[in-house]
């Protein structure tokens with residue numbers, strides 16, 4: 001490729017949803033002096049309009065960019081998220097919280113849940129969640145953050161407002177925004193590299209490196225470069241969603257609700273000014289009309305928007321980087337909204353690109369490394385999400401029978417077997433979800449380990465009692481000091497400096 005020897009300085013981002021503006025914000029803030037960055041978006045086409053729950057690493061990303069938290073929370077009507085409450089997943093009537101915190105205290109040889117399992121065998125009837133600060137705070141509807149706060153949290157945010165917030169940020173750091181509909185993508189006849197985007201009306205945007213953030217359309221990656229898609233719907237059968245916004249009916253709780261139903265699940269995401277709802281389902285097991293009817297029966301508060309059907313396919317693009325184009329966001333694939341991982345994967349994708357940025361030209365080794373890291377990261381996220389569907393006692397509908405009996409990826413089957421045999425859980429290198437997450441979800445979904453590590457057996461009953469009580473009482477005391485989440489948000493966002501958007 002002749003392009004490989006060319007310096008890269010002109011970056012063109014196609015698409016201005018969450019992916020496009022996250023990419024623009026990161027590149028402009030961190031590499032803006034070395035790059036000329038243009039973003040093209042079309043108001044006529046609009047964005048997917050969902051994606052309101054996040055996970056804690058987004059805070060690190062914001063810190064890296066110097067984004068002021070109060071300003072961000074006020075601009076995006078954000079609330080705090082301490083985890084996700086899963087209802088009816090293991091079986092109907094069940095409920096557990098996958099919280100962002102650590103559980104108990106770990107020994108180097110084995111994690112806390114082994115001590116908890118032994119305590120259960122000794123007759124202590126505590127819940128594993130009693131040992132997690134974030135979970136207890138979530139249940140109590142309490143929250144506070146400060147630089148010294150021990151609480152690990154993420155945000156619920158308004159996706160449209162977040163894109164606008166990042167747009168203002170990016171334009172300050174020199175990004176040129178172009179409004180228009182891309183009608184053609186021009187490639188170099190010899191190399192096949194993308195050279196320019198042609199907008200309706202004929203305007204041409206030239207670039208050296210292109211970032212495809214055009215959502216499910218994948219205009220550059222799929223339609224132009226023909227990079228195919230690996231379908232994962234045999235593991236993740238939901239392919240449709242009906243989002244709907246309603247007015248808030250009470251104080252915002254600091255967690256997302258995920259309520260399983262006979263062919264998928266429903267989300268509830270509390271923001272400052274409203275609630276985001278949506279029903280996720282498989283169109284093979286539930287019709288759109290049934291889904292809309294079901295959603296309307298299960299919302300609280302007045303409707304702000306009308307329900308609309310979004311169709312998607314779970315899976316990933318064979319390559320996230322091909323020639324001089326990198327796909328981010330929905331253009332690169334979509335696992336499932338269940339654990340709110342998509343925005344996080346956009347962040348890691350753009351971070352990876354900045355680490356491997358091809359200033360001196362695109363080379364096969366850079367592309368391979370990027371694609372390899374992306375593949376491995378996504379497969380681990382996929383396994384974690386498939387776990388929720390597969391480990392269940394629900395068998396009352398075709399959908400759940402399919403999920404329970406499906407053959408899962410070998411990597412997941414191995415993890416489930418390890419946990420079932422001796423409660424062993426692990427976090428692979430470069431893996432997003434920690435041991436605490438795997439344990440909470442495996443136990444929460446009803447997986448019962450037959451054995452556990454023998455180390456806790458060295459403790460007497462009195463020692464175990466003291467150990468567990470000590471942990472629980474220190475959590476109780478921290479939670480009792482926290483303000484109500486709603487009060488904290490009201491106060492924190494009110495105190496934000498109205499004049500400065502960024503530090």
Ligand SMILES: Cc1cc2nc3c(=O)[nH]c(=O)nc-3n(C[C@H](O)[C@H](O)[C@H](O)COP(=O)(O)OP(=O)(O)OC[C@H]3O[C@@H](n4cnc5c(N)ncnc54)[C@H](O)[C@@H]3O)c2cc1C
Nearest residue numbers: 015016017019047048051053182215241329330337342343
């Ligand atoms: C039902 C559902 C729920 C979700 N929930 C979550 C969640 O809770 N948490 C989470 O992290 N993620 C979630 N996601 C994923 C999240 O919504 C996306 O990762 C995120 O919004 C990024 O989308 P995007 O920017 O890739 O695509 P889009 O928002 O679709 O943006 C595409 C952009 O490309 C532009 N474009 C397209 N074609 C053209 C053209 N021809 N010319 C010019 N511009 C064009 C559009 O105008 C738009 O600006 C969810 C997704 C779905 C489907």
